[in-house]
Amino acid sequence: MAGSGSSEFDPELVISHKFPESLYTYTERDAALYALGIGACANDAIDDKELKYVYHQDGQQFIQVLPTFAALFSLGFTSEMEQIPGLQYDPRLLLHGQQYIEIYKPLPSHGCILNKASIAGLHDKGKAAILEIEIVSYEKESGDPLCMNRLAIYLRGAGGFSKSSQPYSYSKSPSNQSAFAKIPKSQPFAVFEECTNASQALLYRLSGDYNPLHSDPTVAGIAGFSRPILHGLCTLGYAVRAIIKCICGGEQNMIKSISGRFLLHVYPGETLITEMWLAGLRVIYQVKVKERNRAVLSGFVDLDRLSSSL
Numbered sequence: 001m002a003g004s005g006s007s008e009f010d011p012e013l014v015i016s017h018k019f020p021e022s023l024y025t026y027t028e029r030d031a032a033l034y035a036l037g038i039g040a041c042a043n044d045a046i047d048d049k050e051l052k053y054v055y056h057q058d059g060q061q062f063i064q065v066l067p068t069f070a071a072l073f074s075l076g077f078t079s080e081m082e083q084i085p086g087l088q089y090d091p092r093l094l095l096h097g098q099q100y101i102e103i104y105k106p107l108p109s110h111g112c113i114l115n116k117a118s119i120a121g122l123h124d125k126g127k128a129a130i131l132e133i134e135i136v137s138y139e140k141e142s143g144d145p146l147c148m149n150r151l152a153i154y155l156r157g158a159g160g161f162s163k164s165s166q167p168y169s170y171s172k173s174p175s176n177q178s179a180f181a182k183i184p185k186s187q188p189f190a191v192f193e194e195c196t197n198a199s200q201a202l203l204y205r206l207s208g209d210y211n212p213l214h215s216d217p218t219v220a221g222i223a224g225f226s227r228p229i230l231h232g233l234c235t236l237g238y239a240v241r242a243i244i245k246c247i248c249g250g251e252q253n254m255i256k257s258i259s260g261r262f263l264l265h266v267y268p269g270e271t272l273i274t275e276m277w278l279a280g281l282r283v284i285y286q287v288k289v290k291e292r293n294r295a296v297l298s299g300f301v302d303l304d305r306l307s308s309s310l
């Protein structure tokens with residue numbers, strides 16, 4: 001069990017926790033490695049909409065950064081979670097539940113980022129606890145806000161801590177940022193199919209999420225899976241890349257916010273089908289695994305304008 005202090009789950013202690021500010025530094029190499037990790041250029045090494053994420057003829061400082069790269073700024077908090085007083089959970093049973101990202105400014109090709117994090121929610125679901133963490137990231141030098149991440153972490157086996165008959169639920173998030181998106185009954189506006197590689201999680205983990213659930217067969221077995229599973233943020237990266245390709249005409253900076261709920265695990269090597277519906281400036285999307293015909297991720301992406309190519 002992870003958690004410090006007493007061995008009792010204490011929700012009030014959890015939500016009053018204050019994280020220290022932290023720095024996250026990245027280079028063009030990290031941005032390019034991340035792009036490869038979420039499948040950019042995997043099928044076409046000279047893809048005219050994606051080569052810019054990994055190479056620029058005038059030098060690496062000119063490469064473009066995918067908006068979902070912003071999610072990596074939150075990864076350092078995995079180890080911080082183990083220090084939260086009053087939080088009791090088994091790290092091997094942790095799953096990524098949801099991710100919400102707001103982008104305030106295009107991400108630079110390299111940077112030093114100052115992260116300010118807080119507990120944004122805590123819910124007792126009986127069989128599980130859901131912990132929400134919000135991280136606002138600033139460019140250290142200018143002080144400009146760059147992005148915000150809010151993640152929901154699903155802690156299997158950690159629920160049942162409520163002291164009253166009402167299940168404990170605390171949230172400071174506005175409800176319009178919920179990852180829930182009603183999937184339209186109509187035909188999708190666009191569909192994009194892509195195969196992940198059998199070694200996808202082994203490549204993606206080099207972007208900083210070294211959770212052994214994605215690489216170690218024994219750990220994956222303890223967590224209830226037949227083999228290591230793909231990182232949720234890798235699947236999200238595939239989905240948003242599909243939206244940039246099919247709806248944004250390859251222009252990644254049209255994306256203002258991204259929301260996603262992980263519905264089911266993905267095994268590396270499976271084929272992802274991203275279905276997209278346009279509703280004004282909102283793209284509602286759903287990702288299915290072709291081999292099992294199961295929805296694994298759904299959510300929405302808000303754009304600041306529509307592409308002239310539509």
Ligand SMILES: CCCCCCC[C@@H](O)CC(=O)SCCNC(=O)CCNC(=O)[C@H](O)C(C)(C)COP(=O)(O)OP(=O)(O)OC[C@H]1O[C@@H](n2cnc3c(N)ncnc32)[C@H](O)[C@@H]1OP(=O)(O)O
Pocket residue numbers: 074075076077078081094095096097098125130133151152153154209211213229230231232233261262263264265266
């Ligand atoms: C600090 C930095 C941390 C970094 C974190 C990232 C670390 C990574 O290394 C870890 C990963 O990437 S794990 C891989 C990605 N995630 C997954 O594969 C999970 C997929 N989802 C599932 O398996 C199930 O939905 C499952 C198991 C999540 C839920 O299924 P069920 O148990 O069947 O739940 P259900 O009975 O349907 O619902 C119970 C209550 O929980 C809410 N809920 C369900 N799914 C949720 C989800 N994905 N996110 C948030 N909340 C969720 C339901 O709404 C329900 O609540 P209520 O009863 O109030 O409606």
